[in-house]
Amino acid sequence: MLTVPCQWNLESIKRIVGLRQSNGIDIGEMYGALSNGITPQGRSLAIAHNTTKENALQIKRILDEHNISFAYLINTPIEIESCRFLDEELEWIINEFKADSLTISSKELMQYIRKRYPDIRINVSTIAGIKTIEDVKSYLSISPAKIIAHHDLNRNFKDLRKVLDYLKNNNMQLELMVNESCLRRCPYREQHYNELGTGNDDRKFHEKCNLIKIQNPYQLLMANFIRPEDLYVYESLGVNLFKITGRSKPIAWMEEVVQTYLNREFKENLMRLLGIDPLLKAEDWIFISNNSLDGFLQHYSDCDNLQQEIKYCEDWIIKLYHNKQFYIDRAMNCQEKNGRLIFEPVNGIY
Template sequence: MRKFSVPTPFTSGFIEQLAELNEEFDGSGGRIFEIYGSFQSGAFHSARPAKYLPAIDKNQFRSHVGRGREKGIRFNYLLNAPAYANLEYTSEGRKKLEELLSFLVDSGVASITVAVPYLAEIISRCFPQLEVVVSTIGYVNSLAGIGQYRDIGVGRIVVDVEVNRDFRFLEKGVAEGRTDLEVIVNPVCISQCHFKYNHYCVASTGAQSFLHGGAGAPYNQYYLNWCFLKKLQNGVEILKSPWIRPEDIGVWQETGISFFKIAGRGLDDTRIVQLCRGYLERRFSGNLLDLLGWPHWLTFRENPDGTCLEPLEIMLDNSMLEGFLKFFAEHKPQCRYGCSGCGHCERWARRALRYNDRKLLDLYSKNMEENLSSLVAQIPSGMQTVEAAEKWRRQAGEQRVDG
């Protein structure tokens, strides 16, 4: 059975849409078994910034979890920030954590995803009603890591995306038994990126309720800019990124993996349902980047003079990718050692990747290079810092939902 964990926007009717999908694909071998999400901010918060998350209250939360349970869909709460400024070591912090976890149990939450080992053991010992899941931000990419978390009571591990295509590790990790492994099917990270840990630290601080009036601390576009500039400068990075095509889910199932996570907090219900349908159907036609939700380069359309570039279209033709991912299962390349002498992704990029305008591609790259240089060289003024915080709070406050 392919068990999918999907993000929830907490909107009314979303649970019913997922239930309809489960009914439609009943008997297919795939099912949405879990939704995941969190409050917008808090003393103990998630790894996503507040301005992108729905601003729900406790009553909305309880109601949403309850509707899911009625439809046979459990709830996973994200407590997956990589650090909490050592709040968990204080009297006040432990009391706040206890209050949150007690509320989640009372609300019918089934599991908690964490990235901090100390929190994992606290929950597994003190709240045994809750399954403890290790976040991908826990960076489990070795058998030792699986064993360490298993020993403190973890039931499931969302592996580091860097091992998504490392079938030697996945096969051995599954064979270890006793702890279920889960993979994220649609990550956008550059392969073997060592900047993503700090990116998660920065993003999670954007949900810390002790900062800037409860909305978290704002940050700039440095990491998004850097990541997508690298993809524009070298298109093969798009293929190296560790996503999984809907058509190839079975390759991972053959290792014994049955848990698959669809990323996408911050997306609306229409986009999330589209993602769910694609992976339940195990088929998608057209531009795979449309399914994965990747056109972040469009954020950098504005020129220094205030004019805007035309939209840059990048096409990753899914019909041309049949066999691309099977290579990793059959040949088991060790990508962490580098690409020298391989050439697999380069060959497939030449086949499947297209741009609507190469000159436009160069203009986007130029804009992003200039923006990156500005972010690094310029020191923001006090007024700019205040304005950024005010904008952040305003954007967070706009994320009300009808659920």
């Protein structure tokens, strides 16, 4: 089942609903938040898609008619005491908009809401950073319905199996993000989300992390993405919820990516699918043939060993480079040193 971003465009919503399939994977949920609400939504306001409460209610009615649920996002750090009109906002979200669930990162806010709305479904946001059973246990008192995993869990296969078994035994669901492009083991993750909690422009983080990927291109393959063709790898483990990211991307892009994951096939540039800041236009200057990655995930390291992962991804990216299935147009001085591919970026690449 796919969970897809809501970009608050009525005509686009109708088209996306029309993409649904009767066989195989389907669209089960949309997620989003009003950019002009008082609760933080985990995106820079500068690139958020805007709407009105009236338009949001109309969209929610359409989703209800098609049995697509809606997860409302309150998924960045929040100080309840300093958040004015919080109760009023929650009343609108839960009782007027009638969100089917709330996706939240703050444990304090989860506890606050659980006391006031004991029956509302609460999802633990990916921002909470859940990667292990012990991480899950710290949220049991909230009785969450769903855990949206830390993006690193996608490739931590041993922990993923354990978490799946634990959640199944405790009547909770697990959702994995399929096209997140963050660095694996990103050292700036907490800083990034804290910045988003203020509604500020977060482009400096995208620029910093993508520069690391260019200078160390094996990082492009370590970025925890799940290709449309590789959904079955996770389905065979018991994962049945997959989340497409990219709420701030162009509307046409979103429709294309949803269609691609429904079809489970993509023959073009992998970078096109990933939820990178749209202002960077990464697919215009980085190319990775999606077809060339057939078999890549099936042989990925199963022991969460950093050096093994780096070696594996280095070997793959060098192979792709030599086969002209990977290149960076706006880079120079590409060198292969000691089994590593190194690019020196042009000054002002961003």
